[in-house]
Amino acid sequence: MSSNHSSASAILVTILVTMAPQLSAKVIDLCPTCTHSELSIALNHAHNKDTILITGGSYECKKLEIAKSITIIGRQRPHIVSADGDEIFVVTADSVRIIGLFLSGVVTNYLKENAAIRIRRSKHFELIGNTIQDCFFGIYLEHAKQGILRNNSIEGAATTELESGNAIHAWYCDSLIVEENYVSKHRDGIYLEFVNNSLIAKNTSKANTRYGLHFMFSNDDKYLENTFTDNGVGVAVMFSSRIQMTYNEFSFNWGRSAYGLLLKEMNDANIAHNSFYQNTIGIFVEGSNRINYTENTFSRNGWAIKFSGGCSANEITRNNFVQNSLDLIVGSSISDNRFHHNFWSSYTGYDLDKDQIGDVPHYPVKLFSYVLDQVPEAIVLMRSLFVDILNFAEKVSPIFTPKEVLDPTPLMNRLP
Amino acid sequence: MGKIFKYTFYDLVRNRWMIFYTSFFLMLTSALLLISPDLAKVAISLSNITVILTPLVGILFGVMYYYGSTDYIQFLLAQPISRRSIFAGMYTGMAASLSGSLILGIGLPMIPYGILTSPALGTLLIVLFMAVTLSIIFSLLAFLIAMRAKNKIRGFGIAIFSWLFFALIYDGIFLLLLLLFKDYPIENLTLGLISFNPIDLARILTLLKLDMSAMMGYTGAVLQKFFGTSQGSIIIVSILFLWVLVPYLLIMRMAHKKDF
Amino acid sequence: MIQVQQLCKSYRTNDVLSNLDIAFQHEGITAILGPNGSGKTTLLKCMLGMVLPDSGDIRINGSSILHKYNYRDQVCHVPQTPHFPENLTGHELIQMVRDLRSGVTRENDLIQLFNLKHELDKKMSRLSGGNLQKLNLLLGLLYDCPLIILDEPSTGLDPLSLQNLKAWLLQERDHGKLILFTTHIMSFVEDIADHIIFLLDGTIYFNGQLQELLRHEQEEKLERAIANILKPAL
Numbered sequence: 001m002s003s004n005h006s007s008a009s010a011i012l013v014t015i016l017v018t019m020a021p022q023l024s025a026k027v028i029d030l031c032p033t034c035t036h037s038e039l040s041i042a043l044n045h046a047h048n049k050d051t052i053l054i055t056g057g058s059y060e061c062k063k064l065e066i067a068k069s070i071t072i073i074g075r076q077r078p079h080i081v082s083a084d085g086d087e088i089f090v091v092t093a094d095s096v097r098i099i100g101l102f103l104s105g106v107v108t109n110y111l112k113e114n115a116a117i118r119i120r121r122s123k124h125f126e127l128i129g130n131t132i133q134d135c136f137f138g139i140y141l142e143h144a145k146q147g148i149l150r151n152n153s154i155e156g157a158a159t160t161e162l163e164s165g166n167a168i169h170a171w172y173c174d175s176l177i178v179e180e181n182y183v184s185k186h187r188d189g190i191y192l193e194f195v196n197n198s199l200i201a202k203n204t205s206k207a208n209t210r211y212g213l214h215f216m217f218s219n220d221d222k223y224l225e226n227t228f229t230d231n232g233v234g235v236a237v238m239f240s241s242r243i244q245m246t247y248n249e250f251s252f253n254w255g256r257s258a259y260g261l262l263l264k265e266m267n268d269a270n271i272a273h274n275s276f277y278q279n280t281i282g283i284f285v286e287g288s289n290r291i292n293y294t295e296n297t298f299s300r301n302g303w304a305i306k307f308s309g310g311c312s313a314n315e316i317t318r319n320n321f322v323q324n325s326l327d328l329i330v331g332s333s334i335s336d337n338r339f340h341h342n343f344w345s346s347y348t349g350y351d352l353d354k355d356q357i358g359d360v361p362h363y364p365v366k367l368f369s370y371v372l373d374q375v376p377e378a379i380v381l382m383r384s385l386f387v388d389i390l391n392f393a394e395k396v397s398p399i400f401t402p403k404e405v406l407d408p409t410p411l412m413n414r415l416p
Numbered sequence: 417m418g419k420i421f422k423y424t425f426y427d428l429v430r431n432r433w434m435i436f437y438t439s440f441f442l443m444l445t446s447a448l449l450l451i452s453p454d455l456a457k458v459a460i461s462l463s464n465i466t467v468i469l470t471p472l473v474g475i476l477f478g479v480m481y482y483y484g485s486t487d488y489i490q491f492l493l494a495q496p497i498s499r500r501s502i503f504a505g506m507y508t509g510m511a512a513s514l515s516g517s518l519i520l521g522i523g524l525p526m527i528p529y530g531i532l533t534s535p536a537l538g539t540l541l542i543v544l545f546m547a548v549t550l551s552i553i554f555s556l557l558a559f560l561i562a563m564r565a566k567n568k569i570r571g572f573g574i575a576i577f578s579w580l581f582f583a584l585i586y587d588g589i590f591l592l593l594l595l596l597f598k599d600y601p602i603e604n605l606t607l608g609l610i611s612f613n614p615i616d617l618a619r620i621l622t623l624l625k626l627d628m629s630a631m632m633g634y635t636g637a638v639l640q641k642f643f644g645t646s647q648g649s650i651i652i653v654s655i656l657f658l659w660v661l662v663p664y665l666l667i668m669r670m671a672h673k674k675d676f
Numbered sequence: 677m678i679q680v681q682q683l684c685k686s687y688r689t690n691d692v693l694s695n696l697d698i699a700f701q702h703e704g705i706t707a708i709l710g711p712n713g714s715g716k717t718t719l720l721k722c723m724l725g726m727v728l729p730d731s732g733d734i735r736i737n738g739s740s741i742l743h744k745y746n747y748r749d750q751v752c753h754v755p756q757t758p759h760f761p762e763n764l765t766g767h768e769l770i771q772m773v774r775d776l777r778s779g780v781t782r783e784n785d786l787i788q789l790f791n792l793k794h795e796l797d798k799k800m801s802r803l804s805g806g807n808l809q810k811l812n813l814l815l816g817l818l819y820d821c822p823l824i825i826l827d828e829p830s831t832g833l834d835p836l837s838l839q840n841l842k843a844w845l846l847q848e849r850d851h852g853k854l855i856l857f858t859t860h861i862m863s864f865v866e867d868i869a870d871h872i873i874f875l876l877d878g879t880i881y882f883n884g885q886l887q888e889l890l891r892h893e894q895e896e897k898l899e900r901a902i903a904n905i906l907k908p909a910l
Contacts, residue, residue, distance in 0.1 A: 374595070
């Protein structure tokens with residue numbers, strides 16, 4: 001990861017430094033043996049469009065407000081340490097770029113959400129290739145627009161939810177691009193609240209104590225090719241509309257209330273081509289309508305999908321359900337959801353006319369799912385002869401399980 | 417004991433039921449491998465079958481073998497050897513041939529499919545461990561039943577009921593209790609109930625190793641801790657060991673006191 | 677040599693043996709007779725340690741045999757025609773007995789005596805009843821023991837083999853052995869027994885020489901004498 005960062009920032013440094021004179025802006029050098037060896041003084045000398053080029057070294061500093069449109073570039077990974085545990089950079093100007101720095105030393109504070117970099121009410125910022133180690137919050141965006149967060153590595157040391165903040169935290173933002181970041185061991189990997197029209201892509205969010213990704217009241221966003229793995233609870237997305245989630249991976253989220261993806265009060269979303277692997281619950285859906293679940297693969301989860309109250313007009317098509325302990329559990333108040341053309345590894349029907357579609361419908365809800373919903377401890381009876389007989393009897397003449405939840409056209413072979 | 421073991425084993429490897437049992441597993445495993453050459457999947461299918469079948473065969477074969485051997489036991493009792501060595505030798509001979517049948521019948525067809533170097537080897541070993549342990553426990557119960565019940569019909573009846581009880585009825589009562597007391601903390605009750613049924617123990621052990629740790633986590637903290645760590649497996653294996661040890665000691669005690 | 681002292685055994689409420697006292701001091705052949713359920717087999721099983729008495733003691737050469745097994749090195753036993761493990765051959769059974777005991781075996785003499793040469797390669801499940809009994813005798817008499825106990829040894833034997841068995845037992849007696857047997861064939865008793873113990877309802881009805889019994893019952897044939905004894909009981 002870090003070698004990636006340094007090579008990427010080295011290229012950027014070269015480009016930006018060679019371009020600098022033509023922009024009639026100056027470059028201020030900062031290094032332990034340079035004229036300037038203190039960041040705050042260098043900052044005072046800089047004007048709009050200037051570049052501060054920091055080469056190596058370690059710098060202690062107190063909270064620095066960046067109110068000019070400047071570029072700060074780190075070469076040979078200069079280390080900026082918060083001297084008093086407070087925030088390091090607070091950006092209030094537009095078009096600020098912070099590139100290739102190594103930040104640390106922002107301590108946990110229960111009164112203020114201190115972050116290594118805070119962007120406040122500004123636009124066109126770029127935070128690229130920075131490493132933020134063991135800080136309370138990593139990057140904190142408030143009322144920020146049209147900015148880019150790329151290739152940053154933000155790693156905390158959290159073991160409990162309380163002691164740690166979020167790696168990337170955005171509040172009232174618009175048109176952000178968050179891509180190729182690595183966030184780990186914070187409370188939430190990526191946290192978005194009131195963030196619209198943004199792209200979250202190719203990030204890796206791993207081993208955070210709460211959510212890998214957590215957003216709410218954020219509409220029209222796209223989530224592509226991210227990996228969310230081994231997080232305390234999984235990914236939770238709530239109260240948002242018109243979301244696209246495609247080609248993401250949700251894996252290894254285990255625990256009583258853990259799931260790959262929680263959808264709560266989500267409408268008109270498109271969830272496609274994702275992979276859900278070894279989660280207690282693949283997708284937990286609560287009160288979400290008009291969502292298309294297409295070509296996702298659910299494998300070896302406890303439950304692939306759990307629909308809880310008030311879900312309607314959802315379309316579940318062309319998904320793979322492979323070796324999940326239980327494929328589906330459906331609450332009482334759901335209606336008008338369509339399952340068709342899915343592959344179910346638990347399907348036991350036949351295909352006499354060889355059209356690759358099973359000739360009898362598949363009923364994915366088992367009686368035992370209901371029992372488990374009431375008494376989770378009954379899990380220890382899973383796959384026992386008694387439970388198999390119970391499920392079989394229920395399948396033959398359904399009493400407790402809803403007859404209308406069925407896939408009339410189950411596929412005989414797994415989709416690629 | 418070693419000598420009795422040897423001759424019992426000699427006798428049983430040529431026993432036609434034992435040959436039938438071995439060929440049954442040979443055919444079953446081969447058939448499953450033909451349907452799907454995925455070794456891990458085949459091992460899981462086999463675990464579902466063996467968890468029910470091995471107790472049944474163990475208990476029926478044990479009862480049948482004991483009743484068929486009453487003359488042989490008397491013959492041995494007239495020899496200058498202790499009762500303990502006779503019963504230990506006969507029992508271990510029988511358990512060894514049952515286990516041999518399983519290991520051969522399940523393991524052999526998998527070798528051409530490269531099980532020995534496959535990552536599914538661990539799964540297979542657990543399935544075999546479970547099958548062998550259940551065979552041992554239920555053939556021990558069979559000896560206990562047959563030594564107690566002189567009447568063969570009665571003995572077979574008790575044996576079949578015992579199997580039915582552990583394989584089916586017990587879990588029904590188990591589920592009923594869980595549903596009845598669902599509003600109370602029932603985690604320790606659950607753990608306790610598991611311990612009294614070797615079939616449940618073996619089934620859970622395989623579930624834990626195969627794909628279930630995630631779902632076990634859905635239950636409360638006690639079960640989660642129990643099943644989520646290797647502690648659970650160790651405890652289950654220990655209780656299974658008790659399930660072998662206690663009936664074995666009972667048989668030895670009965671052998672010491674019984675009239676033949 | 678053997679002392680049976682105050683031996684009691686009951687199964688549930690049924691007293692099989694009550695306060696039995698017998699002493700076998702010398703060598704010789706003793707027939708233990710009695711109707712069905714009189715306790716003959718239980719007595720022999722007590723001596724072999726198969727049945728544990730409720731009270732009383734059995735001593736062989738002065739020491740108690742209860743809960744012991746090493747003394748059986750000195751005891752040869754021929755059970756009632758047993759079912760041996762059906763997939764073992766005669767050779768394997770002989771080998772097994774040799775594994776379990778020590779001493780000199782008389783295997784070749786006995787194979788010849790009962791003409792078993794061609795039967796020993798067969799599995800038990802393929803032997804005829806008579807040959808099974810002959811093999812049973814062979815296994816029981818294989819070792820040279822001072823005490824021989826036979827339970828219904830004549831069952832299923834052809835006349836020639838029966839004659840050979842009698843000759844063998846008489847020869848063993850002449851070597852100074854104590855032989856106990858039960859049978860329902862009275863001519864067999866008349867031919868070889870020196871001594872008769874007659875059990876009735878778990879107690880000794882008669883213990884003495886064959887001739888004494890005949891004189892006592894004023895009969896010439898043992899069969900009729902026994903029948904006389906049993907009549908009032910019925």
